[in-house]
Amino acid sequence: KMTRNQKRALTSCKDIKMKIGDPVYTEEKFRLYLTHKERFNSLQDDVEDEQNFRMSFYVNTPFGIEFEYYQDGKLVGVALGDKTSKSFSAIYTFYEVPNKRMSLGTYSVLKQLEFARQSGMKYFYLGYYISENASLTYKSSFRPNEVYMGREWRRFRNAAGDYLISKKRLQWKNSELLVKAASTTITPD
Secondary structure: OOOOHHHHHHHOOOOOOOEEEEEOHHHHHHHHHHHHHHHHOOOOOOOOOOOHHHHHOOOOOOOOEEEEEEEEEEEEEEEEEEEEOOHHHHEEEEOOOOOOOOOOHHHHHHHHHHHHHOOOOOOOOOOOOOOOOOOOOEEEEEEEEEEEEOOOEEEEEOOOOOOOOOHHHHEEEOOOEEEEEEEOOOOOO
């Protein structure tokens, strides 16, 4: 069941045109990526130049898929993912905000979920969730959801939005290149 915010995202992006296909690099996409990163100061990764961007997202992507979002013929967003017969993994989404009322990031996830459902995929992965990172907090609103802790998948939020695992029990370790999830020992509440 969609939340009110998710319904608003669909409405706010009703004029967006979407194109789905294989990932294809363009300089326009790299510029859009840089604009997106500037908006979220909390984004830290090793993809700072055009060559790293191309290599990270557009080279050797045998399972790759790309969603392009256009408004009035102008590219305003890109979502990259991996797909198999059973699962979809959202890799990275970057976009500009042509209108502050638009929720292009949420809209993109909804369109990727729709694609996965229509393709008969059983699993949908949104990737890392870091509550302190403003560009990643939206992920917890897609529920019910699970997190991978202690070598198993555990329910994180139920459909009503209740947290089933305290966010304090999730730890995050930063390395120079990646942000990796780790868990603490879980004790009963």
